[in-house]
Every structure is written in structure tokens, then in C-alpha cells.
Amino acid sequence: MLTIGKLGEAAGVKVPTIRYYEQIGLLPEAERSAGNQRLYGRKAMERLAFIRHARDLGFTLEAIRDLLSLSDRPDQSCAAADAIARAQLAEIESRLARLTALKAELERMVVQCAGGKIADCRVIEVLGDHSLCATDHRHPESEVPS
Amino acid sequence: MLTIGKLGEAAGVKVPTIRYYEQIGLLPEAERSAGNQRLYGRKAMERLAFIRHARDLGFTLEAIRDLLSLSDRPDQSCAAADAIARAQLAEIESRLARLTALKAELERMVVQCAGGKIADCRVIEVLGDHSLCATDHRHPESEVPS
DNA sequence: CCTTGAAGCTATAGTTGCTAGAGACATTAG
DNA sequence: CTAATGTCTCTAGCAACTATAGCTTCAAGG
Numbered sequence: 001m002l003t004i005g006k007l008g009e010a011a012g013v014k015v016p017t018i019r020y021y022e023q024i025g026l027l028p029e030a031e032r033s034a035g036n037q038r039l040y041g042r043k044a045m046e047r048l049a050f051i052r053h054a055r056d057l058g059f060t061l062e063a064i065r066d067l068l069s070l071s072d073r074p075d076q077s078c079a080a081a082d083a084i085a086r087a088q089l090a091e092i093e094s095r096l097a098r099l100t101a102l103k104a105e106l107e108r109m110v111v112q113c114a115g116g117k118i119a120d121c122r123v124i125e126v127l128g129d130h131s132l133c134a135t136d137h138r139h140p141e142s143e144v145p146s
Numbered sequence: 147m148l149t150i151g152k153l154g155e156a157a158g159v160k161v162p163t164i165r166y167y168e169q170i171g172l173l174p175e176a177e178r179s180a181g182n183q184r185l186y187g188r189k190a191m192e193r194l195a196f197i198r199h200a201r202d203l204g205f206t207l208e209a210i211r212d213l214l215s216l217s218d219r220p221d222q223s224c225a226a227a228d229a230i231a232r233a234q235l236a237e238i239e240s241r242l243a244r245l246t247a248l249k250a251e252l253e254r255m256v257v258q259c260a261g262g263k264i265a266d267c268r269v270i271e272v273l274g275d276h277s278l279c280a281t282d283h284r285h286p287e288s289e290v291p292s
Numbered sequence: 293c294c295t296t297g298a299a300g301c302t303a304t305a306g307t308t309g310c311t312a313g314a315g316a317c318a319t320t321a322g
Numbered sequence: 323c324t325a326a327t328g329t330c331t332c333t334a335g336c337a338a339c340t341a342t343a344g345c346t347t348c349a350a351g352g
Contacts (some may be wrong), residue, residue, distance in 0.1 A: 005286055016218060024168050024176055027185070028156065032216075033156050035162060050273050053273050054273050056248075057248050057251065057252060057273070058245075058248055067269075067273065069271045070264055070270065071264060073264060073292065074264045074265035075151050075263060075264065075265065076263065076264050077263060077264070078259060078263060078264045078266070078267035078269065078270070081259070081269045081270055082180070082259045082267070083266065084255065084269075085252060085269045086254050088238065088252060089249065089252040089253060089256055092252060093249060095168050095245060096242070096245050096249060098244065099204075099241060099242050099245065100242065101239055102202075102204055102238055103235065103238050103239060103242060106203060106231060106234060106235040106238060107235065108233050109231055110232055110235055113227070113228045113231070114223060116219065116223065117221060117222065117223060117225045117229065118216055118217060118219060118220045118222050119220035119221070121216075121224035121227050121228070122222070123213075123224065123226055123227045123228060123230075123231045123261055124213065124216065124217045124224070125270055127199050127200050127203070127213065146176065
């Protein structure tokens with residue numbers, strides 16, 4: 001049985017984060033020692049590792065909640081899990097595309113900065129005038145006001 | 147003189163967001179009409195466009211605050227602006243690298259999912275066991291507990 | 293056995309960058 | 323003139339933690 005500190009260390013998750021996960025119901029309420037301290041076994045460890053890994057992969061806590069409830073019912077079809085993973089992949093692909101465009105513009109900006117005075121600074125200038133910018137970075141959702 | 151709604155429309159920024167920017171001091175307090183409604187001129191419009199564009203590029207509001215205060219002093223060296231932009235570029239490059247690795251792992255996960263039962267699902271399995279994962283996604287800062 | 297320092301506990305508030313709601317006043321189109 | 327829309331302020335909420343305060347418990351050394 002591990003205390004919360006050891007568990008956090010083992011899983012690479014900070015102690016308050018573990019308590020937070022318990023609070024929002026991602027982790028079950030932990031057993032307690034005589035002195036009211038949380039104690040964790042291997043199952044909790046695995047569940048926390050799962051969460052940690054999924055967070056690392058950019059899944060939201062909500063998606064993780066779904067995946068965990070799926071993994072609790074091993075007899076069902078894994079179509080739902082597959083769908084969640086595919087959605088996450090699509091999300092990451094779109095973020096990648098956006099970031100790539102942003103990187104290009106930032107590079108142009110930085111390269112053009114001649115190191116002179118602010119008045120001539122391309123960084124400030126480009127930021128102030130979208131028309132100086134080659135690519136279109138507008139968020140999709142900002143086009144269609146909900 | 148534009149009302150806040152027109153300004154928001156023109157700049158592609160939602161009305162509450164403009165008020166929020168004013169509240170946190172990114173935009174100066176707006177002039178008011180007889181009926182206490184905010185009125186904006188061209189200067190406010192440009193400042194808001196600057197903020198919008200910089201946000202699109204992923205700059206934090208803090209960085210934008212710095213850039214704005216730089217642009218208010220056109221005689222000074224643009225080294226600081228350049229540094230902010232370069233930091234932003236580095237940040238984006240690192241996010242790009244991470245996202246690229248995540249994408250690879252998600253793709254592997256999704257491809258391997260045979261569409262059977264949860265018990266055999268690669269998605270769940272890979273998430274639960276980091277050793278099944280080729281790449282290392284740990285956040286740099288999580289290695290060195292502060 | 294006792295003390296000390298680290299680690300644990302609860303509860304609350306703060307972070308970033310907005311977004312949503314309530315309820316009241318202003319403006320504008322028909 | 324009235325109805326619909328827009329704006330006002332204020333407060334609270336979102337994700338996903340992080341930090342603080344003030345306490346209790348535990349493990350190790352003397």
C-alpha cells in the first residue's frame with residue numbers, strides 16, 4: 001500500500017492533482033489508514049497511470065472519464081473507444097496544421113526584424129496589420145458566431 | 147465612432163471579450179456616449195486588431211501586454227519585441243514536436259484497434275500501459291519536481 | 293520515549309482567457 | 323410609440339490544475 005506521495009512519484013502525477021482527480025470522481029475514494037491518510041494499491045496505480053498517459057496524449061478529462069468507463073466493461077464493443085481516439089487524433093491533426101502555419105509566420109516576422117528601433121520593427125508592424133500576413137489564422141469558430 | 151458590437155464584428159472579437167480586455171487593462175477605458183455606451187475610434191480598433199492577431203499567433207495576454215507597451219515607445223530598441231517573438235517561436239516549435247509525436251502514437255493506436263471487444267482493444271491497452279508506447283511523452287517539467 | 297521535520301489532511305482561493313447568465317437601461321426600426 | 327435588439331454591470335462558471343493556510347500524522351534520530 002502506497003501513500004499518496006509515493007503514488008504520485010511512481011505515476012509522475014503531483015499529489016494535489018491526485019486529490020483533485022479523486023474529488024472529481026476520476027479516481028475512486030481511496031482507502032484510509034488509521035490516521036486518515038489515503039492508501040493506494042496496484043489497481044489505483046494502474047488507473048492513475050492510464051489517466052496520466054491519456055492526459056499526456058492530450059485527451060480531456062471528460063474523454064478519459066469515458067475511456068475509463070469503457071474499460072470497466074470489457075465485454076462491450078470497442079467502437080466507442082476507437083471513436084474517442086479517432087476524434088482525439090483529428091483534433092491533434094488540426095492543431096498541428098494551425099501551429100505549422102503560425103510557426104511560418106513567426107519565423108518570417110523574426111527574420112525580418114532588423115534589430116533597429118521599435119518604429120521600424122517588423123514584429124510590431126506585422127502584429128498590428130493582418131494584411132501584412134500571408135496566411136489566414138482565423139479560428140474556424142470565430143467565423144460563424146454561434 | 148463605433149459601438150462595442152460593431153467594433154467586435156469588425157475585429158472578429160466577441161463583445162464580452164472586448165469588455166474583458168478593458169477590465170484587465172489591455173484596452174484603455176473607452177469613451178462613453180450620453181447613454182453610457184462605449185464608443186471606439188480608429189486607434190482602439192487598431193489596438194484590438196493587434197491583440198487579436200497576436201492571440202491568433204498564440205501569444206499570451208501577458209506577452210501582448212509587453213508588446214503593446216513596447217509599441218507605445220517607438221524610439222526604443224526592438225530587441226525586446228524580437229525576444230518575445232523568438233520565445234513564442236521556440237514555444238510553438240516545442241509544442242509542434244510534442245504534437246507530432248502524439249499524433250504518431252495515436253495513429254498507431256487507432257490503426258491497431260481491430261474493432262473487437264473492449265477486452266482486446268489496443269486503445270485501452272496502450273493507454274493503460276506506457277511500456278507499450280514507443281515514444282516518450284513526459285513533460286519536461288514533470289521530471290524535475292520543483 | 294520524545295521530539296522534530298517531512299508528509300499528509302481539509303478547505304478555500306487563484307490561475308488563464310474567456311463565456312454565460314441575470315436584470316436593468318439605451319437605441320433603433322417599423 | 324412600441325417592440326426588438328443592443329448595451330450596461332455584476333456575478334459565476336469553464337478546464338485542469340496550483341497554491342495557500344492551518345492543522346494532524348508519521349517515521350526516524352537522540
